[in-house]
Amino acid sequence: MKKRTIIYVTVYVTVIAAVCAAVLLAQDKDITGLIVGNGGAKPALAVVDFRGAGDAQPLMDAFNKTLYNDLQSSALFDLKPKSSFPLNNPQQPSDLRPEDGNQGYALKDWSAAPTSASHLVFGYTAVQNGVLVLYGYVYDVRQPIQSAQLLFDRLADSPDEAGATRLGHKFASDIIAKFGGASLLGSRIYFTSDRGATGKYGTEIWVMDWDGNNQKQLTHLGGQVAYPAISPDGSRLAVTIWPAGGQPQIDMINTDTGRAIPFYNQKASLNAAATFTPDGTRVFYSSSASGTAQIYTAALDGRGFSRVTSTRGNPSEPKVNPKNPDALLFVDGSPNEQIYRMNAEGAGIERVTNGEGEASNPAWNPDGQHVAYAWTRGYQAGDFNIFVIDIGAPEKYIQLTHSEGKNENPVWAPDGAHLVFSSTRARKTSQIFSMLADGSQVKQLTTQGINKYPVWGVK
Amino acid sequence: MTTTWLQNRNLTLTASAFVALALFAAGCGKHTPVPPPPPPPTGGNQTAPATAAPGSPTATLTAEPSRIEAGQTANLSWTTTNANDVSINNGIGTVAASGRQAITPMETTTYTLTANGPNGSVRATATVTITSPPPPPAPVTRPSVPTASLESRVQSDLKDAFFDYDAVNIREDARVALMADADALKRILSDFPNAVVNVEGHCDERGSAEYNLGLGDRRASSARDFLVQMGVPAAKLRTISYGKERPQCTEADEACYQKNRRAHMSAGQ
Numbered sequence: 001m002k003k004r005t006i007i008y009v010t011v012y013v014t015v016i017a018a019v020c021a022a023v024l025l026a027q028d029k030d031i032t033g034l035i036v037g038n039g040g041a042k043p044a045l046a047v048v049d050f051r052g053a054g055d056a057q058p059l060m061d062a063f064n065k066t067l068y069n070d071l072q073s074s075a076l077f078d079l080k081p082k083s084s085f086p087l088n089n090p091q092q093p094s095d096l097r098p099e100d101g102n103q104g105y106a107l108k109d110w111s112a113a114p115t116s117a118s119h120l121v122f123g124y125t126a127v128q129n130g131v132l133v134l135y136g137y138v139y140d141v142r143q144p145i146q147s148a149q150l151l152f153d154r155l156a157d158s159p160d161e162a163g164a165t166r167l168g169h170k171f172a173s174d175i176i177a178k179f180g181g182a183s184l185l186g187s188r189i190y191f192t193s194d195r196g197a198t199g200k201y202g203t204e205i206w207v208m209d210w211d212g213n214n215q216k217q218l219t220h221l222g223g224q225v226a227y228p229a230i231s232p233d234g235s236r237l238a239v240t241i242w243p244a245g246g247q248p249q250i251d252m253i254n255t256d257t258g259r260a261i262p263f264y265n266q267k268a269s270l271n272a273a274a275t276f277t278p279d280g281t282r283v284f285y286s287s288s289a290s291g292t293a294q295i296y297t298a299a300l301d302g303r304g305f306s307r308v309t310s311t312r313g314n315p316s317e318p319k320v321n322p323k324n325p326d327a328l329l330f331v332d333g334s335p336n337e338q339i340y341r342m343n344a345e346g347a348g349i350e351r352v353t354n355g356e357g358e359a360s361n362p363a364w365n366p367d368g369q370h371v372a373y374a375w376t377r378g379y380q381a382g383d384f385n386i387f388v389i390d391i392g393a394p395e396k397y398i399q400l401t402h403s404e405g406k407n408e409n410p411v412w413a414p415d416g417a418h419l420v421f422s423s424t425r426a427r428k429t430s431q432i433f434s435m436l437a438d439g440s441q442v443k444q445l446t447t448q449g450i451n452k453y454p455v456w457g458v459k
Numbered sequence: 460m461t462t463t464w465l466q467n468r469n470l471t472l473t474a475s476a477f478v479a480l481a482l483f484a485a486g487c488g489k490h491t492p493v494p495p496p497p498p499p500p501t502g503g504n505q506t507a508p509a510t511a512a513p514g515s516p517t518a519t520l521t522a523e524p525s526r527i528e529a530g531q532t533a534n535l536s537w538t539t540t541n542a543n544d545v546s547i548n549n550g551i552g553t554v555a556a557s558g559r560q561a562i563t564p565m566e567t568t569t570y571t572l573t574a575n576g577p578n579g580s581v582r583a584t585a586t587v588t589i590t591s592p593p594p595p596p597a598p599v600t601r602p603s604v605p606t607a608s609l610e611s612r613v614q615s616d617l618k619d620a621f622f623d624y625d626a627v628n629i630r631e632d633a634r635v636a637l638m639a640d641a642d643a644l645k646r647i648l649s650d651f652p653n654a655v656v657n658v659e660g661h662c663d664e665r666g667s668a669e670y671n672l673g674l675g676d677r678r679a680s681s682a683r684d685f686l687v688q689m690g691v692p693a694a695k696l697r698t699i700s701y702g703k704e705r706p707q708c709t710e711a712d713e714a715c716y717q718k719n720r721r722a723h724m725s726a727g728q
């Protein structure tokens with residue numbers, strides 16, 4: 001099994017590399033820009049294994065793994081392999097000395113080959129007065145000792161594995177922020193799951209940390225739930241629910257309590273798939289109030305609604321540009337679904353995708369420029385893969401997944417560098433995965449039950 | 460009773476024919492200026508003219524048949540002599556000296572003909588009796604409590620209507636299925652007068668979930684509209700789109716896709 005996985009990953013990486021190199025050379029800079037900010041070389045971090053004094057030592061494995069994973073998945077850094085490190089490492093600034101003959105206590109021992117780091121992350125923990133205390137440092141190893149300190153954190157948490165894990169997340173978050181990145185710490189992924197639901201088709205909303213930890217059931221609505229959207233402040237979810245035997249309607253959910261907030265549904269056979277405006281004051285959604293499904297907009301309580309589209313097709317998935325409230329993407333057919341753009345009044349409709357296959361699930365990057373979407377181009381109808389385009393040049397696209405099951409519903413993380421999506425690659429049931437904007441660092445976040453329709457909230 | 464009446468009638472006819480023949484034979488033998496009037500009838504529907512002095516008016520009035528059901532038609536026939544003013548009551552009014560008129564009384568009615576002449580007047584009456592129709596057969600009795608539940612009836616009696624890929628039009632096999640469904644639905648709705656039946660629209664797994672929700676809604680509406688055209692009350696049908704959220708099967712092949720592209724009926728709540 002393990003061997004197959006390795007082969008699988010090797011093939012996958014090779015395919016990505018080939019596609020990226022051969023086809024996408026021109027756009028490579030754009031996507032790299034999404035991941036590392038404004039381009040340029042990534043900071044090269046040497047992250048030592050922290051040790052704990054006395055009772056703290058057994059907790060350090062959890063801390064070190066968390067710190068390393070968070071820094072790596074931020075995609076902001078080039079993490080240097082530990083095998084290239086010197087024999088020793090400092091645990092506190094007083095350990096540092098100007099020269100150490102490559103033994104590890106001099107900063108230049110880290111900047112020189114073979115480590116070739118730009119920054120050193122070090123420190124230690126100890127249990128002090130019943131709490132686990134972290135002393136964490138980041139030094140620019142290319143500077144003299146007195147001007148090398150970039151970050152010093154003194155953080156405390158409970159003296160157990162959970163506390164050590166939280167310390168790892170917090171320290172990583174502070175490092176990411178120091179380098180100008182948006183930390184995913186505190187962000188959460190909401191999704192639908194059949195776990196804990198009632199009835200043959202029942203689903204509920206579940207929530208997990210951005211790295212897949214702390215999965216728990218948020219709602220107990222007792223029906224079938226789908227198509228969640230998260231408000232920009234992360235305080236509420238708009239979901240589509242089929243009450244037992246009833247027509248699909250929109251429910252607004254408080255993300256703290258999991259309970260429904262009143263939302264007025266028009267008298268119609270369907271009200272569904274609501275999304276929020278960037279300022280969080282309104283929703284766009286589909287309703288069949290006028291006969292066939294069309295896009296409407298309404299206030300957060302569902303009142304003050306008005307119709308936006310009047311197309312002959314089947315308009316759905318209205319998504320407002322986070323940087324421009326008058327620019328929407330939506331999906332329409334038929335015969336085959338494509339992504340279109342229009343303004344907030346439903347005028348100026350233009351097709352964005354090139355007409356091939358079925359294109360759907362448009363998701364704006366927080367930069368208002370890049371769009372991830374699901375597309376069947378090159379595959380059979382229904383075999384979706386995740387693609388990214390620059391809305392300014394939509395004819396150029398980057399393919400991030402490559403026909404490993406159906407890959408759908410891509411949504412950007414608040415950092416604009418990560419994506420979460422659903423895929424049937426794992427045992428044929430839909431599960432939630434995350435990846436970087438270049439298709440690398442694919443991580444399976446769920447394994448139990450059937451999980452779909454992820455969205456990434458700031459909290 | 461009917462048989463007896465018919466036999467009597469035959470006898471009467473036979474007797475009348477005999478009398479007529481006898482009269483004819485007599486007429487051939489010697490000339491008689493005025494034949495005697497016929498004997499008075501035994502039935503109550505005809506009155507013979509009163510025996511009167513020469514020159515006095517005479518009148519006969521006959522209703523045939525004399526017994527009808529309400530709504531049926533009988534014929535009044537009359538003859539008069541020595542009269543210059545002949546009328547019949549019950550809305551008929553002045554008539555010719557002899558004639559025939561169809562009548563459709565709704566209840567038993569006695570018609571009276573009055574003939575006035577220079578030498579007096581005479582009356583004749585005829586009664587049309589309205590008989591009651593036989594009672595209808597007893598209505599078909601239905602069990603007051605249906606033997607099968609609404610859910611099981613909907614499940615067993617109603618068939619799915621299938622659609623082409625990304626299409627909402629009713630194709631031929633769906634038309635056949637929905638016509639049978641319309642008949643079955645009428646029976647079900649008459650047994651369950653308060654029931655509402657859901658017309659569900661479903662899609663195959665291709666296409667995005669959100670897009671398929673709209674497509675399923677249009678399929679459900681399309682099937683609903685067809686059933687309404689076939690006489691199923693629109694108020695008893697409720698469309699629900701499930702898009703691709705409730706598949707019948709999950710294999711990635713056309714056989715399974717086709718099973719999922721359907722309008723399906725379920726018991727409403």
